[in-house]
Amino acid sequence: MKIGFRVIKTAVGTGLAILMAKWLGLEFYTSAGVLTILCIRETRQRSIESAVEKFISCIIGSLFAAAAFKLFGFHPWVITILLLLIIPLLVTLKAGNSVSTSAVVILHLFMLGKVDGLTLLNELGIIVVGISFALLMNIIMPSSEKRLKEYQELVEANFKKIFNEYAIYLRYGESDWDGKEILETQKLIQEAKEEAIRDVENNLLYTENDYLRYFEMREKQFEIIQRIMPLVSSLDETYEQNLIIADYLERLAQGIHPGNTVSLYLDELREIRQNFKKSPLPVERKEFEVRAALFHFVNEMQRYLLIKRELFVQATKRQKRSWKSVFMGTEEGK
Template identity: 25%
Template sequence: MKIGLRTTKTAIAAGLSMYLAQSIGLLYAPAAGIIAILSVGNTKKTSLFTGIGRLISLAIATALAFVSFHLLGYSPLGFVLFLFLFIPIAVYFGLTDGIVVNSVLVTHYLMEGSFALPLIGNAFLLMSIGIGFALLFNLYMPNGEEKLQKAQQSVEQTFKSLLKEMASSFNTIETAGLPNLCETLFDEIKKGLYQAKIHQENQWTSATGYYEAYFAMRQTQARLLMDMTEIMQHIHVEEAYTKAFQSVLYYTSETFHENNDGQLILAKIDALYEDYRQKPLPQTRNEFENRALLFRFLQTFKSFIEVKADFSEQIKPPGNHGIPS
């Protein structure tokens, strides 16, 4: 059985919270440990914003409980009224993370039959100690950049494989492997986007959002590549066209990289356009339809490269990451 980092941090934060609460003589000290358990999030920012939200919702819960218990007494009926008031208000203000834990803290008022200032202070201290230790232990997060770079390499390798497969099967009926490769590509990009979001939320300052933008760009490219594979299945043209298109696809697969701005590939596509225009006009309906599909494929391919070219122009990698050796 493997004990993860988050489990370790949660357990220690809970134990220290309970110990501190007991040491300073707080009532219901174990509640501080429970609050710590609920407050250790996946990212630094998640823990911070959750903690702030719970403190705000505790203030709201205390005010509503005061009204409810004075109207219907310190009884289950008073607690029911409190919940009828607190839950909708918490949902409306986006404070749902605080519903359960603050409902538990409100039961302390119920059991003590009092809203004396020391008791209210006790509740806020329990909350602050639990949140504080959770934030303290969440200050350490593994550097996710190396993991993201591996995800990038994996995505780029799948793109290369897909482009090579497209080149080898262009103008043939052997395209059965393309949909599976596309599915693999989308799965890898989805995982990369999730990792990039986690990495972004673990940065207090200087968060550029580069990795999120990178995987979003690759996702757009993957959709265009999917369109290209669908068009390919219906293209049947003379060999003179096939060789030229295969050449550009192979070149793209060989040079596909985070640092490639796509300008050379765009130049090759423009040359294909020019060659396309100089070819004799189609003589039959079948030739016309195939040439139209070929033109659509070329347009989509150009859009595929332009997405990366625009990204390279607008967004730069953080630090020295991505600079070719």
């Protein structure tokens, strides 16, 4: 059995919320702990969204219940009418997941059998205490930096392995590779993107981060890697051009890292294309098909490299905008 950090936060926050609500002398003080449990989510952003949703639903429940019980008295059928009105309203307000918390408030007032300023203040106190401790607990969030770095290293290692295996096949026309890195990489990129999104949601000052952009870039590159796999497998005969591409892929594999070395490999790719054009024409059909496949392969690799270059172009633009805003702000300050 494994106890995660979120479980610990939920347990501690729930106990503190109940303790505070009891100390304040609130009736149904245990409900504050229930609210804390419901509002603690995976990220700060989701926790805030849940807290706002629960707060709105509780206020709506309190107001509707106060009006209905005042007008019609404390009867079970009044609760039925209230839920028939409140549930569609909360769904319309996109707070349908908080129907249960609104119902709890309604049932509290029903059990007390009275609606006055003190009872409504009691419910408000429960809501505020429960939500406050949930938000307080979610201030503490573990850093995703280490995990994201691990994902980055694993994805890059798999990219290197795949390119090296492609090179082996192009060089020898056969390989005993089982292709497991293809499936692994697809899963790793998806998990890494989810982790990066959680990191964004835990940092409320920005809507995306460098890791999210990085893994989105790798995802696009991986689509090309998958696309060229059947192309490589069709090149089962060795020609001079195969060996040139194999050498290139081995060098490219060694250069896979977060840094920007795209221009170097693009230049080399252009040279390979020019050399292919200068090569003697194929003398047999099979060689012609191989040459055509290799040209297609070179074009795909160019797209692969341009995807990464675009990442650095966009990063440079963001940096320039950032510096521009700083200088403009300084001028305005003067």
